[in-house]
Amino acid sequence: xxxxxxxxxxxxxxxxxxxxxxxxxxxxxxxxxxxxxxxxxxxxxxxxxxxxxxxxxxxxxxxxxxxxxxxxxxxxxxxxxxxxxxxxxxxxxxxxxxxxxxxxxxxxxxxxxxxxxxxxxxxxxxxxxxxxxxxxxxxxxxxxxxxxxxxxxxxxxxxxxxxxxxxxxxxxxxxxxxxxxxxxxxxxxxxxxxxxxxxxxxxxxxxxxxxxxxxxxxxxxxxxxxxxxxxxxxxxxxxxxxxxxxxxxxxxxxxxxxxxxxxxxxxxxxxxxxxxxxxxxxxxxxxxxxxxxxxxxxxxxxxxxxxxxxxxxxxxxxxxxxxxxxxxxxxxxxxxxxxxxxxxxxxxxxxxxxxxxxxxxxxxxxxxxxxxxxxxxxxxxxxxxxxxxxxxxxxxxxxxxxxxxxxxxxxxxxxxxxxxxxxxxxxxxxxxxxxxxxxxxxxxxxxxxxxxxxxxxxxxxxxxxxxxxxxxxxxxxxxxxxxxxxxxxxxxxxxxxx
Numbered sequence: 001x002x003x004x005x006x007x008x009x010x011x012x013x014x015x016x017x018x019x020x021x022x023x024x025x026x027x028x029x030x031x032x033x034x035x036x037x038x039x040x041x042x043x044x045x046x047x048x049x050x051x052x053x054x055x056x057x058x059x060x061x062x063x064x065x066x067x068x069x070x071x072x073x074x075x076x077x078x079x080x081x082x083x084x085x086x087x088x089x090x091x092x093x094x095x096x097x098x099x100x101x102x103x104x105x106x107x108x109x110x111x112x113x114x115x116x117x118x119x120x121x122x123x124x125x126x127x128x129x130x131x132x133x134x135x136x137x138x139x140x141x142x143x144x145x146x147x148x149x150x151x152x153x154x155x156x157x158x159x160x161x162x163x164x165x166x167x168x169x170x171x172x173x174x175x176x177x178x179x180x181x182x183x184x185x186x187x188x189x190x191x192x193x194x195x196x197x198x199x200x201x202x203x204x205x206x207x208x209x210x211x212x213x214x215x216x217x218x219x220x221x222x223x224x225x226x227x228x229x230x231x232x233x234x235x236x237x238x239x240x241x242x243x244x245x246x247x248x249x250x251x252x253x254x255x256x257x258x259x260x261x262x263x264x265x266x267x268x269x270x271x272x273x274x275x276x277x278x279x280x281x282x283x284x285x286x287x288x289x290x291x292x293x294x295x296x297x298x299x300x301x302x303x304x305x306x307x308x309x310x311x312x313x314x315x316x317x318x319x320x321x322x323x324x325x326x327x328x329x330x331x332x333x334x335x336x337x338x339x340x341x342x343x344x345x346x347x348x349x350x351x352x353x354x355x356x357x358x359x360x361x362x363x364x365x366x367x368x369x370x371x372x373x374x375x376x377x378x379x380x381x382x383x384x385x386x387x388x389x390x391x392x393x394x395x396x397x398x399x400x401x402x403x404x405x406x407x408x409x410x411x412x413x414x415x416x417x418x419x420x421x422x423x424x425x426x427x428x429x430x431x432x433x434x435x436x437x438x439x440x441x442x443x444x445x446x447x448x449x450x451x452x453x454x455x456x457x458x459x460x461x462x463x464x465x466x467x468x469x470x471x472x473x474x475x476x477x478x479x480x481x482x483x484x485x486x487x488x489x490x491x492x493x494x495x496x497x498x
Contacts, residue, residue, distance in 0.1 A: 004038045006168045009161050010095060010140040013170065022048040023090050023122060025098035026115050027144075032099060035144065051090055053118055054083035055111065062108035062376075065187050066332035072189050072382055080187045082114055087125040095140045096122050102147035108332065108376045116150045117180075119143075120171075124180050127173045136173045143167040152324065152377045153179060156346040178322045182379045190325060190379040205300035208242035208319045211293055212265075212307050215249040215272055221256045222415040222457035224307040228264035229453070230445050234314035242316065243299070247292060259456040263449075268296075288355065290367045293341060294348035305406070306337035308413055310442055313405040315385065325379040327386035329368070334378050336368040337408055338386035389438050396435045407438050414442035415457045418467060418490040425483035426470035434481075459492035 014020060022039065027050065029036050039048050065080055098119045101112040119141055127139035140160075143149045148167045155175060160168045182190050210231055214220055228244055235241060246265040248257070249272050257267055273289045293304055301319050305311075318325070323342040326334035354374055387404045389396075389411065411433025417423035424434035446457060474484035 003042065004166070005161065005163050006142045006166045007038075007042060009168045010142075010170075013138050013140070014094065020046040020095060021093050022046055022095040022097055023051045023093035023126075024048060025051050025053075025096060025119055025122070026101075027097065027099050032144075035097065035099075046095075049090070049093070051085050051093075051096075051118075051122065053085040053114075056083060056114045060110055062110055063332055065110070065113075066328075066380075067187055068331040070187060070189065070380075082117055084118060084121055087121055090122055091126050093122065093126045094138065095142065096126075097142045097144065098149075100143050100145035100147060100149055102145050113150065113377055116153050119149070120153050120176055120180055123171050124173060124176050127171075128177070138170065139173065141169040141171060143169070150377060151347070151350060152375050155344065156350055157344055159346075175322070182322060182325075188380070189382050190321060205319070207299045208301050209245045209296070209299045209303075210242055211245045211247065211296065211302050211304050213247040213270075213290060213293070214252050214260075214307060215247075215270075215289055216251055218252060218256050219416075220307040220413075221252065221260065223409075223413060224260060224265065225263040225449070225453055225456055226415070226442065226445050227305060227307055227309055227311065228260075229449055230311040232264050234311065234316060242303075242319065245296070247289075249289070256456065259453060263453055288367050288370065290336065291348065291351045291355075291371075294343050294351060295345060296343045297345055299343055302341050302343060304336075304339050304341060306408065308409045309338060309386070310407045310409070310445060311405070312401075312407065312441070315405050318381075318385070321379060321381075324371075324375045325381055327381040327383060327388075329388070332376075333368070333372050334375075334380075335386055335388060335408070336371050338381075338406060389433055389435060391432055391435065396437050398437070401437060401441065407441065409438070409442065414439050415446075416463055418459075418488050419443050419446075419492070420488050420490055421483050421486055423467055423470065423483075425479070425481050426467070426474045428477070428479060431481070457492075458495065458497045459490070461496045461498045464493060464496055 011020075020042075024035075027035055039046065060080065065082075096119050098115055100115055101109060103109045103112055123139045123141055127136045141149075141154070143154075144165055144167075146165050148162070149169075153176075154169055154171065158169045158171050158175075160170055162168070212224055212227060214224055224246060228246075231244060243266055244264050245268055246260055247268050247270045248260075249270055252260075261267060270289065270292055273292065290304070293302055296302060301323075303315065303318055318340055321340045324334070324339055326336070326339040329335040351374060355370065384403045385405050386408055387396075387400075387406060388408050394400075411424045411430050412422075414422070417439065419439075422434045422436050422439035424430040425436075446454060449457075471484045
């Protein structure tokens with residue numbers, strides 16, 4: 001039998017091709033005879049060993065690893081275990097061949113996750129020569145299966161060749177270690193930094209940016225200005241000094257650009273991407289433009305933040321987190337309005353290819369649904385890193401606000417209301433988004449802005465008319481919260497725009 005093409009690819013990087021040891025993961029001689037035939041054809045140059053591991057309990061489901069509620073204040077070591085082989089027994093392995101369970105795009109399969117994590121941990125254990133230094137040896141990974149590995153763990157940047165059902169990787173061990181030191185799944189909150197024992201681990205990244213996006217209209221220009229102004233006080237010029245980069249399309253006029261630049265943003269113009277299969281004017285039609293952030297390869301790491309978020313505390317330490325880190329929106333779903341990502345052109349191309357396959361199956365039809373179909377395995381940030389202004393159970397209090405790093409203003413936005421109170425109170429179905437405390441906190445940032453920047457948060461005539469109508473409906477319905485009784489003092493009413 002001729003040598004397999006994947007073997008030719010890996011021997012280019014191995015100095016001593018007469019001393020190759022291959023570890024086999026999830027490969028059974030009884031059903032994977034072709035693989036064994038190829039390996040026997042390579043002897044005596046190679047030695048191979050089957051790597052046993054206990055399969056994850058079949059009763060466990062994906063939701064068990066991404067629970068709806070976790071004790072963020074309690075013992076963070078209590079989380080579901082993913083069985084691993086005895087890693088130290090295989091430190092001399094320099095090639096790992098694994099058969100990957102193949103599932104449809106977006107399907108959350110626990111055993112598939114386990115196989116990927118087993119391979120990743122084996123590669124890291126074998127490739128790391130010394131534990132405290134960045135001293136590594138080459139390790140190659142060959143995945144067998146039409147679906148390939150999970151792109152959340154094995155980066156497309158590390159793919160050497162892909163032929164038929166063979167995917168050959170030379171993993172960047174720094175990046176892989178970064179991933180593997182974080183919790184396996186989301187049953188545990190990601191720590192303040194990735195660590196193992198006393199070892200502090202921060203990959204050698206240099207270029208960082210806070211990134212947001214404005215498109216389709218100027219309705220969020222004021223929000224983006226407030227976001228920049230809330231970040232600037234925490235920029236540490238002695239550390240990474242991250243850029244503030246705002247992606248804008250042609251709907252953002254020159255006058256707004258002037259204000260956005262003055263608020264602290266660097267501006268990058270983009271061409272919008274429409275949602276596949278969408279009709280003109282449909283909801284979320286342009287939100288898929290968010291995937292353009294993966295093209296920002298001048299940066300090693302990005303904290304993406306929606307323009308309706310306000311930063312209350314320094315979040316710069318989050319640049320030490322790997323892709324993809326985000327806060328939970330609902331159990332296994334992360335909120336895509338605040339996430340840590342690592343730009344990559346091949347990842348962008350991968351997302352573009354998958355967009356036409358999974359858009360229709362995403363749970364909400366928007367960018368968040370799509371990204372959750374791609375990044376099914378992610379690192380869970382604490383709730384207070386992206387506090388969603390949504391109150392089905394417990395309302396925000398002064399004590400809660402003190403712990404919050406960022407507020408995500410769901411519902412009607414503060415600048416679209418009178419500053420006197422949160423106008424989400426004016427509509428009964430919006431009460432879940434209403435908080436005068438959070439509303440007041442946004443206006444505190446507004447009050448610190450230069451007058452020139454405040455002018456971009458003026459009250460438009462149509463906004464004023466909408467609020468008046470909502471207040472009238474609330475009055476007629478005699479809503480019990482009584483906000484419709486409040487006398488309006490917002491000075492912006494004296495100089496309505498338009």
